[in-house]
Amino acid sequence: MPNGITAIANRKPLSGLASSDTTPFDAAVLPIVTPLRIGDLVVDPPILQAPMAGYTNYAFRQIVRAYGGAGLLATEMVNARGFIWMDREQAEHPDRLWGVADEPRPLAVQIWDNDPETLAAVGARLTHEYKVSVVDINFGCPVRQVTEKAHSGSYLLRTPDRMGQIIERVVAACHPTPVTAKTRLGCSRDKINIIDVAQIVEGAGAAALTVHGRTAADMFRGQASWDLISTIKPHLKRIPLIGNGDLDTAEKVVEAFRRWNVDGVMIARASLGKPWLFQQAAAALRGEPIPPDPTLEEERELMVEHFRLVCERFGEERGAVLMRKFACCYAQGRPGAREFRKHVVGIETAAEFFDVVEQWFPRSVV
Structure with a gap:
């Protein structure tokens, strides 16, 4: 693990601060949270890192893993049909499988397509070859x-029976590795069918269900409906329910377990700019002081290490282009973030990246 990341991740919480960010939760109001079981896999803590296309690559996972707190990490979603094509053409397997063969477990790989046989073939490869x-x-x-x-993707919410056929076929191909499903509440607010979908997912043999509290039509607008997520649990007989949507603080993670009927939570977009959020959430669930955010100087060091990891895989030119979006995430919510984004989105070389970081990345005010 990169030394710079590890040093930041292992930094102890600051003492003597009145901020709620470093104050432990009252044990009397903490929810009772137990390890999550996905088939024979025990996920502890029951906090999952969401698969996000274009973001949750090996470099990002390395950083999350160094901080700790995520019980299960996940790759970007892999196009099953594209995987088969690359395999047939004897090309290198997708970049989205970068690092998968050798990195620590547990690790989930998310796949997508609409053909049961294609998904089953890729699932079998992931199970038996990549393990x-x-x-x-x-x-x-x-x-x-x-x-x-x-x-x-969410198009298949229109045909839940097709979802069941896909799951059944993939489960059979991947045995004994557990197969899970991630979905939304429905196609639109007037077509919410998650209860029917949940029962089909369980009946088809899935080992867990993750539900994002928006519909497909919502995209990422508005607020996730955790009240609707909570209505699903009574309709599941044997598999855990994982809730996803708008979890951007440790306090919200604790609240999700306390108020809503879920067995686990999945953190998505908020972690892109705060990969230490999993560590903070896990501490909060244990009733411990929440580790503080890194200082801006530490965050700058972390971003540079992230860039190095990306360039190791993709080279300087492509690495610089890929790093544009990650750099924007790191600056989000910071004073001067807009000016930094304006400059970093045009970088094409490592020299340009370092120059922009030095000149425009927000600095702590003394």
Whole structure:
């Protein structure tokens, strides 16, 4: 693990601060949280890192893993049909599987398509060749390229029976590795069918269900409906329910377990700019002081290490382009973030990246 990341991750909480960010939760109001079981896999703590296309690559996972707190990490979603094509053409397997073969477990790989046989073939490869811990099937992506063009992701919420057929086939191909499903509440607010979907997912043999508290039509607008997520649990007989959506603080993670009927939570977009959020959430669930955010200087050091990891894989030119979006995430919510974004989105070389970071990344005010 990179030394710079480890040093920041191991930093102890600051003492003597009145901020709630470093104050332990009252044990009397803490929810009772037990390890999550996905088939034979024990996920402890029951806090999962969401698969996010274009973001949750090996470099990002290295950073999350160094901080700790995520019980299960996940890759970006992998196009099953593209995987098969690359395999047939004897090309290198997708970049989205970068690091998967050798990195620590547990690790989930998410796949997407609408054909049961294609998904089963890829799931079997991931299970028996890559030996992943979980194969997750994406039924929640709302992006047009996946839905309308490929009739996959959240498009399949229109045909729950098809979802069941896919899961059954992938479960059979991946045995004994558990297969899970990630989905949304429905296609739109007037077509919420998550209860029916949940029962089909369980009946088809999935080992867990993750539900994002928005519909496909919502995309990422508005607020996630945790009250609707909580209505699902009574309809599941044997598999755990994992809730996802708008978890951007440790306090919200504790509240999700306390108020809503879930067995686990999945943190997504908020972690892109705060990969230490899992560590903070895990501490909060244990009733311990929440580790503080890194200082801006430490965050700058972390971002530079992230860039180095990306360049090791993709080279300087492509690494610089890929790092643009990650750098924007790190600056989000900081004073001067807009000016930093304006400059960093145009970087093309390592020298330009370091120059922009030095000149424009926000600095602590003394």
